Amino acid sequence: EKETALIKNAQAPRNKQHEVEEATNILTATRKCFRHIVLDYVLQINVLQSKRRSEILKSMLSFMYAHLTFFHQGYDLFSELQPLMKQLGGQLDQLVVDAAKEKRDMEQKHSTIQQKDFSNDDTKLEYNVDAENGIAMEGYLFKRASNAFKTWNRRWFSIQNNQLVYQKKFKDNPTVVVEDLRLCTVKHCEDIERRFCFEVVSPTKSCMMQADSEKLRQAWITAVQNSIATAFRDKGDDSEKLDRKSSTSTGSLDSGGEPKERLLKGESALQKVLAIPGNSCCCDCGQPDPRWASINLGITLCIQCSGIHRSLGVHFSKVRSLTLDSWEPELLKLMCELGNKAINEIYEARREELGARKPQPGDPRHEVEAYIKAKYVDRRFVRRPSDEELRNKVVSLSKQEKRLSSSTEHLPPRAPPPTPKLGPALNVPAAAGGVEARRDSLFCPDELDSLFSYFDNSSKLRSSKSADSGIQNSADGSREMLANTPSNNSLADAGETPRLLLDPGLQLYWASCARSLRDMAEALAHGAEVNWVNTEEEKRTPLIMAVQGGSLVTCEFLLQNGANVNQQDAQGRGPLHHATMLGHTGQVCLFLKRGANQNAADIDEKTPLTVAVEAANADIVTLLRLAKMNEEMRESEGPYSQSGQYHSNSPTEMQYRKCMEEFINLQLDESQ
Structure with a gap:
């Protein structure tokens, strides 16, 4: 300013x-x-200058007094710690002496190891079930991922607390591969490109692993097997608890993600299966109240025997839980038509004659395992039929098949229902020559949901509407037979069975057509090939004869025992062709569900869809088209879909669901 x-x-x-x-x-x-x-x-x-002199001096003096107090207190404290310091000094001297001694020992070991040859020596892993940390065995293994790329990653595996776990890093929480080793089996894998591989199969999944050498692979396999045996020995009293908490079995067939309410589950399936005579106890050891079953043999098992059956492989026995798994109606019927009593009459026919002792509950696992292998793998107790017995059996079955055929060929004709009003997507052309379109629906009320659940993942089927509709039972199938087919010329008409055909496969062949599950099981026990070909009758197989017999359960039994759903006869027709020609809608559903190739053509270049269109069978035409749509939607996901399911909100699926609901509603409405 x-x-x-x-x-x-x-x-x-x-x-x-x-x-x-x-x-x-x-x-x-x-x-x-x-x-x-x-x-x-x-x-x-x-004023500030004069005040500064006194304030600084005052602060300095306070600081000095604080230091005096601090060091005085420190002196008093360390004076009290002087005895402890003397003790630590003595321990330090001892540590120095021990370290020097340990150094000398390590140097001696090092020089000794350097002289050793490691060219043919693998890292030694020992199985110790009584280890203090609970880890029986641990080490690095390569694990194949379950994604679409099947990548291999190196992980730290360990067997601990009756579980198989692995970690990506040591600080990570372990990932459980097998929840309980009593429910798994381990086997070598020689059919993949990598060496030293083995697989641990549990009820819910399988884990493929690779060791660094053959010795390490064998060590791990032995460790897993010993852990399984130890778990059964130490935890035998926890069987019921294990039954409740274990996860679903891989024996369950893929049903396309169907909702749980559409399948029988838990106590419902358990009660129906256990109600069959002989099923209230384990088929092999007699343990009461079994909770497991072999679906291809049709028997009930306790938890110990189920583990042994699973170790035999699925080509001998497919194990499923009666309380935890979902059961399709056709599979439940299969269990109810066989049972422990019928199977034991076949597989234990000569047991008493040979003086073999049947295991009892509580017997050692190795004794039960030896008996089960002798019973189902070696078939030591099966009574082999003579040529005359086999001849009589085949003639009897062929006569039974002829009676069934003749009784169904003279059924009164059914009044044709009105022509269905199908939308553009479901339009079926009329048969040539003015033949009226067939609308004989073969859906059974209790099986409609199960069969269609493979094609429908969203809508709830109103099966209750069809309960009083009078729809023919699809489990028995259509009783129509193609006229003048070679299979109608039974062996009984021939007078004598050629000795060339005296084979257990021939018994299976005619039993499949006669819908006799017990005779089919007996033929398989006698060594019949499930895909046996009858060269005398256009190379037909038992599965094709089961289609002509019209029984859905018979087809299911053959498929569960490894029948090829795409094997063709001399005319180039597979089971799906024959089911389409006979109008067996339930069987068409079953074959599509089991992976039948609907694009296969016979020698006349006709696919199943072509046959169904010519017969004007709207049901089968729609099923084949829906299956094709389902297949295209799965393929549209590409190779990177890990779940195997298509997107729930995609426009294609919305169109597919709308089409499926329209067809099923039409089916139910017209059946009434």
């Missing part, structure tokens, strides 16, 4: 007296104010 007043005073013009006076007055007032401020400033500086 003073500088501004000086500038203004200097700029005042000489000839303007009033401006000069005003600038002079302002300059005088500003100078006076400046002097007052300067005096105040100097005063404050002097």
Whole structure:
């Protein structure tokens, strides 16, 4: 402000007296104010300088006193710790001595190891079930991922607490591969490109692993087998608890993600199966109240025998839980038509004659395992039929098949229902020559949901509407037979069975057509090939004869025992062709569900869809088209879909669901 007043005073013009006076007055007032401020400033500086001397000295003195107190307290503390310090000094001297001794020992071991040859020596892993940390065995293995790329990753595996777990890093929480080793089996894998591979199969999944050498692979396989045996020995009393908490079995067939309410599950399936005579106890050891079953043999098992059956492989026995798995109606019927009593009459026919002792509950696992292998793998107790017995059996079955055929060929014709009003997507052309379109629906109320669940993942089927509709039972299938087929010329008409055909496969062949599950099981026990080909009758197979017999359960039994769903006869027709020609809608559903190739053509270049269109069978045409749509949607997911399911909100699926609901609603409405 003073500088501004000086500038203004200097700029005042000489000839303007009033401006000069005003600038002079302002300059005088500003100078006076400046002097007052300067005096105040100097005063404050002097006060601060004088105060600073005392404050600094006071602070320094306080600091010195604080140090004095601190060091005095430290002296007192360390004086009290002096005995402990002397003790630690003695321990330190001992540690120095021990370290020197350990160093000498390690140097000696090192020199000894350097002289050893490791060219043919693998890392030694020992199985120790009584290890203090609970880890029986551990080490690095390669694990094949379950994604679409099937990548291999190196992981740290360990067997601990009756579980198989692995970790990506040591600090990570272990990932459980097998929840309980009693429910798994282990086997070598020689059919893949990598060496030293083995597979651990549990009820829910399988894990493929690779060791670094053959010795390590064998060590791990032995460790897993020993853990399984130890778990059964130490935890035998926990069988019921294990039955409740174990996860679903891989014996369950893929049903396309069907909702649980459409399948029989839990106590419902358990009660129906256990109600069959002989099923209330384990088929092999007699343990009461079994909770497991072999679906291809049709028997019930306890948990110990189920584990042994699973170790035999699925080509001998497919194990499923009666309480935890979902059961399709056709599979439940299969279990109810066989049972422990019927199977034991076949597989234990010569047991007493040979003096073999049947295991009892509580017997050692190795004894039960030896008996089960002798019974089902070696078939040591099966009574082999003579040529005459086999001849009589085949003739009897062929006569039974002829009676069934003749009784169904003269059924009164059914009144044709009105022509269905199908939308553009389901339009079926009429048969040539004015033949009226067939609308004989073969859906059974209790099987409709199960069969269609493979093609429908969303809508709830109103099976209750069809309960009183009079729809023919699809489990028995259509009783129509193709006229003049070679299979109608039974062996009984021939007078004598050629000795060339005296084979257990021939018994299976005619039993399949006669819908006799017990005779089919007996033929398989006698060594019949499930895909046996009858060269005398256009290379037909038992599965094709089961189609002509019209029984859905018979087809299911053959498929569960490894029948080829795509094997063709001399005309190039597979089971799906024959089911389509006979109008067996339930069997068409079953074959599509089991992976039948609907694009296969016979020698006349006709596919099943072509046959169904020519017969004007709207049911089968729609099923084949829906199956094709389902297949295209799965393929549209590409190779990177890990779940195997298509997106729930895609436009294609919305169209598919709408089409499926329209067809099923039409089916149920017209059946009433």
